[in-house]
Amino acid sequence: MRVVIALVLLALSGLGQAAIKTQEIPYKSADGTEMIGYYAYDDSIQGARPGVVVVHEFWGLNNYAKRRARDLAGLGYSALAIDMYGDGKNTEHPNDAMAFMEQALKNSATASARFNAGLDLLKKQPQTDPNKLAAIGYCFGGKIVLDAARQGAPLAGVVSFHGALATSTPATPGSVKAKLLVEHGALDSMVTADQVAAFKTEMDKAGVDYKFVSLEGAKHGFSNPDADRLSHGDHGGPDIGYNKVADESSWADMRVFFKKIFG
Template identity: 85%
Template structure:
C-alpha cells in the first residue's frame, strides 16, 4: 500500500512540474518584411506574467538566442526571441553577419519598426501581461534594446549584454522611460573606452535610470558558450570569447533587475 501511495504522489508531483512550451510564430513589420519569432513560456504557470523580448546577436536568430528565450520562460516569464533580419536568417560567418547587421542598421526607422512588431506580438500572447514588459539584447541586440529605451518605448526595463553603446540618435532629457542595465565586458575591444564614456554622459544628460556593470576579464560575446568556436578557424575575425563567470554574474544581475522592476 505504501509503495502504491508513493507511486501516486510521484505521478501527481510530475503533473505540476514546469513544462516549457515553444513555438515559431510568423509575423510582419510595418513595411511588410516577413519575420519569424520564437516564443517560449512555462505552461505550469497559470495566468499572465511579465513579457521579455530577446534580441539576437549579429549572427541572427540562432539556437543560442532561442535558448535564452527558454531560459527566461524557465524563470517564469513570457519570452519572445524576435527576428531583426527577416525570415529568421542566421549565420556563423562574420562577413555574412556584418552584412546582415549593416543592412538592418542602414534604415533606423525600419529597424525600429521590426522591434516594435516583435513587441506587439509578445503583448498579444495570452500568457503575457501587457503592462509588464522588458527587453534584453546581445551584441547587436544590445544596441537595439538600448535604442528602444532611447525612443521612450513603454518598457519597464532593458538589459544589454556586451551590446553596442554608440548611437546616431542619442537620448534627450526625459526621453528614457525604461530602467537600464548594461552588462559590459571590461576587455571588449569592439566597444571603446570612448564609447563607454560617451554612453554614460548621454544617459546622465538624459536623466536616465541606469546601471553600468563592467565585468573584469570579459571580452565581447562573453555570454555565448559558442563564442570561442566562432572566433577561430573559418570564423576567425571577431575578437570574442566566452567567460563563464561573466555569463553567470550578468544573468544573475538580470534576474535581480527584473525582480526590482516587476515587483
C-alpha cells in the first residue's frame, strides 16, 4: 500500500511542472533566403506570453543559441532562436564564421529583412503575445538586435550581450521604440573604447532609454561556456573567453529588465 501511495504522489508531483517543447520551423526571408528557426516554449503555461527573439553569435545558429531559447522558455517566455545565415548554417571555424557574417551584413536591408522575418515568425506562434516582444543577441547577434532597435522595430526591449556597437544606421531622435540593455565585457578587445563612447553619444543624442553595463574582467564571448575552447582551438580562434560571473550577472540583469518592460 505504501508503495502505491508513493507512486501516486510521485506522479502527482510531476503535474504542473515545466515541460519545455521545442521544434524547428522553416521560414523564408524577404530576400528569398531559406531559414530555419528553433522555437521553444513551456507548454505547462496557459495562454499567450511575451515573445523573445534570440540572435546567434557569428558562429551561426548553433547549440548555444538554441540553449538560450530553451532557457528563456523556462522563464516563461515564447522564444525563437532565429537564423541569420540561412539553412541553419553554423561552424566552429572563425574564417567560415566571418564569411557567413560578412554575407549577412553586406547591406543593412538584407540583415533587417532576415531579422524581421524571424520576428514575424515568432509573432505568429499561438503561445506568443504579439504586443509584448523583445530581442536578445550575442556578439554578431548583439549588433543585429541593436540595429533592429535603431530602425524602429516594434520591440519593448532589446538586450545585447558582448555585441558589436558600431553601425551604419545610427539612431535618431524618436527612431528607437525599445528600451535597451547593453551587457559589455570590460576586456572586450573587439569593441574599442572609442566605439563604446560613440555608442553612448549616439544613444544620448537620440534620447534612447538605455542602460550600459561594463562587466569587470570579462572578454568578448563571456556568456558562452564554449568560448575558451573556440578561442584556443587548432584553428587559432578569436580573442574570446567565458566568464561565469559575468554570464550569470548579465543574465540576472536581463531577467530584471524583462520584468520591468513586460510587467
